[in-house]
Amino acid sequence: MFGHVLHLRLFEASLRSQYEPTAKELAAQAKGEWSFWAKWQFTPSGRLQVLVNEGYGGKIVDSDSRPVELQLNKLVGLMAARAVEFLVREERQAVEDAERQRVRDIALEGKRRQDAEKQRLAKLEIDAQNWKRAQVIREYLNALEQSAERQELSMEQLELLRWGHAKADWIDPLKPDVVDVLDEEIVIPR
Template sequence: MLEKYDRAKLLDEVWTDAVTVVAPRYQLSDVGLQKLCRRLQIPTPPRGYWTRLKAGKPVAPRPKLREYIGHPMHLFRTPAPPVPPTPLPLDERLAVLLASERDPANHIVVPDHIRHWHPLVVAAQQSLKKPVIDQRDMPSTRRPALSISVSPAQQARALKIADVLLKAFEARGYPVTQGQHDVNICMLGRLYHLRLFEACTKAAYVPTAKQLADQAKGAWSYWPKSHYVPTGRLQVLINEGYAGKVMDSDRLPVEAQLNKLLEQMATTAVESLVNAERQAVIDAKRQQLREAALERKRLQDSERQRLGQLETDAHNWRRAQAIREYLDALEQTLDARGSVVDQQAFIQWGRAKAAWLDPLLHEVVDILDEEIKVPF
């Protein structure tokens, strides 16, 4: 939301204090404030005004603020540019991994010839002999082999890249295993899967000479309007590109970017680890607050129970006192009539019940204390 300048306030400020004092209030320099006042059509003190005022000499009177006739947008304050967030310090574990990948001694090189293939790459080679044909008519490995979906012209290259990558993972201490569906790489306790993919472009389908000849003879024929054409550009994906992705470009082939791929994986793995650690701290604090709240709740429930028992005891004590007072009055009335002897058993029974009700007399036992279960 745009903030509008208060012209009357600014006029009062520039005629009360020097420009050097007023300018910082608007995050401007002295020259910038002068330009702002001209844009807002606010007169400023002439040169030498403050020197003459300090010396006690007569100065120009403060002018009145005239009606603004400039561009309406000049009345609004330009919002300050957003302050970029302070970048978080690089995690020490990630810094070590990145430094290792950027060390020339650890540069991953794809050789021209491979003598001993990785067992999982051998399995992928066998799978490509009887491939699955995907919707782009591209041969792909059958699960659970290493996921490779490239044209026959790129298969040898893709297999070499996969072989070098899997060996590089293992050399760095990242176990490589065959999962139920994909080849998994375990980095910092997180599982990632590898996929090699060749991009395609969609082009108009060009019928073969045989198809055209059959059509010319009147034979039934059909061909699609378009088809996919392999581009020859490989992509190496980690978790479908969400944890790392490199691809052939006009400047660099995939083979020159394999260390970059591992850097991306390391970044994702450390971020996941940091997030898990941060969440563990949050969960521990939440659990601590929960346990404290539960303990407080137990104390509260205990206090409520004690208070309830106190109220019950007080109520029963008042009942016992009321019965005793009634029996005393009854006894006096009967004594005056001379018939107290006839009601003496009732009076004794009543006093016994009052004693049973009285919480101050805990030793009193009565039939009312019994829990009687009548058998069927």
């Protein structure tokens, strides 16, 4: 009903009473034969019951004053009410799901921005550390030059100074266009 499956169950209730053994069973017991007697016996009540979704969607019961046939309109009304409850619950669930998704999307966007900021900060810290490393190398090379000014620098020392300045420039993030052999990716064939 309204796109929802509702299960109907028709059954006749039973009346429970103490079990009364038959004459044959009593005779067998009197002879000392083994027999099993159930505690209860069930007899049909003659009253039809119709349950919708095991009674959660409505129930009509046959009675002396109102047979099931006269209560079918009531049952259809109960079924329609149950189907409308399903529709309302689905609509409410869809609204709640949409709100939950909206809140999740906002949180994901905030997390994405936060992660981007963390990445930028990490890059800034690395650049600052590399700049500091380049400064330390340059200071060392300048001190080396000044200590050697009193005497003539050897070719080996001049090569060390040239090489050291090149590496300091390569490390320095303020000089991004410097290309060095350390930038090359070397693949060794198998």
